[in-house]
Amino acid sequence: MKNCALSLLVLGGTTLIAPTALAGDVSVSTSIDYVTDYVFRGVSLADSAVQPGVELATGDFYIGAWASTGVGNTSVFAGDEIDLYAGYGVALSDSVSADLGVTYYHYPQGGGLFETDGGAAGTYEVYAGLAFDAPLSPSVYGYYDFTLEAFTVEGSVGHSVPMGPKTSLDLGLAAGLVDGDGFGWEYGQASAAVGYSFTDDVSAYVGANFALNSDDLLNYEEFFTGDLIAQDSLFFFGAGVAAGF
Numbered sequence: 001m002k003n004c005a006l007s008l009l010v011l012g013g014t015t016l017i018a019p020t021a022l023a024g025d026v027s028v029s030t031s032i033d034y035v036t037d038y039v040f041r042g043v044s045l046a047d048s049a050v051q052p053g054v055e056l057a058t059g060d061f062y063i064g065a066w067a068s069t070g071v072g073n074t075s076v077f078a079g080d081e082i083d084l085y086a087g088y089g090v091a092l093s094d095s096v097s098a099d100l101g102v103t104y105y106h107y108p109q110g111g112g113l114f115e116t117d118g119g120a121a122g123t124y125e126v127y128a129g130l131a132f133d134a135p136l137s138p139s140v141y142g143y144y145d146f147t148l149e150a151f152t153v154e155g156s157v158g159h160s161v162p163m164g165p166k167t168s169l170d171l172g173l174a175a176g177l178v179d180g181d182g183f184g185w186e187y188g189q190a191s192a193a194v195g196y197s198f199t200d201d202v203s204a205y206v207g208a209n210f211a212l213n214s215d216d217l218l219n220y221e222e223f224f225t226g227d228l229i230a231q232d233s234l235f236f237f238g239a240g241v242a243a244g245f
Contacts, residue, residue: 042187
């Protein structure tokens, strides 16, 4: 899942979002990414995937939608995902900002929209986080999924290094833990991406990610070809384009 509540180099790759203000102080951000593995909170949910997103914001409020669909003969078995989210972000001081929101994760192959029978078709989650205007831009978020009865806490840091007038090297680290009813694990991820701004409203990136998991990251390609190899780490790539309208 991807939304603005996640760390700046989130699982699944770096997504650059370019907002453009419209009449009535409403901004629209769009993005589309391709990842060689869809990793969310230390778990591989699919092999190669295409992931579009759109977000509208006005003042301190925002609402958006994000999706992931598998590419290829193995990823398609993992199922699609559509996330709907809304939140409120506000500055608490000159150096601290807060973010509160709710996300609905929908899995079309599991049933109809807003069905949550055992989480097969969808789950509901609330989140709250703090971000700090300090070196490495640290942030910490907490998430609670009511359907899965799972709590997640994640912290992240990031740094952008200018490489030219329109190019930057964006680095990030994230770590967290998941504690659910009868399950749990710790995870971490390191990310590096080269970003390029075509204009003030259009940008692109290519990046690499390395994920760690205290349990086993499930590799869908190995699973569906009958040659499952348990692994607790994964290296994958991502690329994407973002634009505002």
